[in-house]
Amino acid sequence: MDANEQETDREIVPERLFQSDSNTCASVCGAEQTIRKDFLDMLRERHDIERHTRWYDIKKKFESDPRYRIVDSLYREEYFEDYLHIMKEEKRKERELREQRERERHRERKADRRDRDKDKEKDKDKEKSRKDRGRSRSRDKDRERKSSKEKEKPKEEKGKSEKIKKRETPEEGEHREESDKEERAGSVDSEVARQRENEAEQKQKEREKKLRAEQSIREREKEVQRTLAGHLRDRDKEREHHMREECIGHFTALLTDLVRTPDFTWKEVKRQLRKDHRWELIETLDREDRERKFNEHIDNLMKKKRERFREMLDEISTLQLTSTWKEIRKLIKEDPRYLKYNSDKGEREFRDYIKDKTMTAKTSLRELLQECKFITHKSSDLIKENPNHLKEIQDILKNDKRYLVLDHMEDERNTIVLGFLEELNKRGPPPPPTASESTRRNK
Template sequence: MKSDFIQLLKETSDIDRHSRWSEIKRKIDSDSRYKAVDSSSRREDWFKDYVRKLEDKRDKDKDKDKDKERDREKDRDKDRERDEDSDDERKEREKQEKQERIEASIRKRTEEVERSLSSSLRERDKEREQHKKDEAVQLFNALLVDLVRNSEASWRDTRKQLRKDHRWELAELLDREEKEKIFEEHIESLFKRNKEMFHKLLDETNISLVAGWKEVKKVIKEDPRYSKFSSSDRKREKEFSDYMHEKYVQAKADFRELLKETKLITYKSKKLIEESDSHLKDIEKILENDKRYLVLDCAPEERAKILLAYVEDLHRRGVPPPPTASEPSRRSTK
């Protein structure tokens, strides 16, 4: 993905070391290689790295030109050496070469210092930009908390309202896609919180496992958590149905756990029940003391079905192994 994005930059001919990302991205944002990178900050970082490499290449090319010029100068010096015979001229030439070496050394050291300083400044600028970006995110989140409290709000409609607040401009470092993403996360958080409050309202209401939406709606519709969850009755009913389904499934799971805890029910129970109803009545009498049994009073047939299925399963397994069956035999040596 990064390689494709860099290739896209290479194909954009008017990019040089003075190019600005805000101008270039408008020229390439319709390309699929641009869209494939789902983070705007990553695109900008890769662009800046690419431009820095252009600068480095330019500096290297300059160094090569200087080296070539220096080589040509040496060749000219050699030609002059062949033409110059006097000792005074040779000494002057040597003095000049020494000075050139000193100047070249100074230039090299200066370039090294400048490169090091430039790298440090770039890193500092990068950190400063990130800090500004984080501040912009915090400002925009604060704006959403203050103005967007409806979990069913759309980005298209809400954006007009947000633009009127001065904090919209303070968050200008965020592009449109970043703002929309933060907005969607805020909406998701609002919906989750409203859903939790709606479920809490249902928990606090004494609801039978087979209760219908219409009868429950009459009981809870005056509570603010009812209307805050959604303005759509269809959505409220669907959420209620999902809630009741989960509650019913959990009630049956809890009842099965109760059966496992009831020691009166064994692999012999099926035969005892077939011989007489008294054993089944004894089992039910014990189970009636537990809430996990009583909560299924609204679905007696399903509860009986689960009980008999459990009895049948124990019968099929037969005599359970003794508790120490999995341990090595320990016989007395006396």
């Protein structure tokens, strides 16, 4: 192999290496772009992501999604920020497009209004010209009639004056000429005064019209301001309500994560909560709301704790209403549901449990008496006549567990039975089915 062939081989090898590296790089970049696109699609499927959503608040919702797990943890938050930026740009473009459409609609409405105004002006001009033509024709006719009268008037006056001159003396003629001049001057003055009065009245009408228009504009502006102020108040209230509900949600999540036992006070818990980074999200929440939500959380924990304790007692098959705390404590001392109580609180809960079970047993006994068909309104009178009848009733009731469970309080049990019999006796015989049906219908 000569020198030229060696140089050719040396040039070909780097080119092949460069091509393989570029192909590998292109495939890797394509895979990364695909992963990023899938991750962004996953985020887009969540409709509760907003512009101010934080990554650590939302990331737990995606842990089960394979598109979330395939992305390296270093790039997840970066992709999330990219998505927020994309969402912000999309909303900005939508807002600009919406505003542009609104401006176009406004221009179209303005152009339509301008065209309508032009059409109205044209119609007014046509109507005005038609009226002017009519008035001009009527004025021409009036003018012709006046001119004809004026032409005839000098002749009549001349004839009258000649007749008067023939009858009157020179002194009377001079006096008549002066009176004619005064009459003509008075008529001219009255005409001028009438014109001035008409002009003043016209100006007053225009002034009142202008004042009414200005008053209407001011009233409309006040109405618009009131409406706008109401909308702004409603929007502020809605925003405050939304922020408050969001703060309450953050605070509830914080309590759920950090407060899991009801043995703490608000003062103790508050120090622990302030150390959590989520505390700054609830600083705007009122102190009364914080304490109220804390007390509700503690009450829920106490309720759950009591329910689990009572479930534990229900599981004891040997427990009876006569059982003592000392006997039961030996059976449950290793149970974790008991270990959450100290001895005094556990005994108090046990006594409350026995008290509730006793009340339930008494209620069950009354239900048993109502179910017994052999007990009627006559049973009380039969017992007074024959005391052994009560023993017969008791012997029948002993076949039911609801009667036997109260053996330890026999006197109170007998009081319940006798009270039930007395109540039946006072009610008297039950009404027939048809009578009860008609009574119910009348009601």
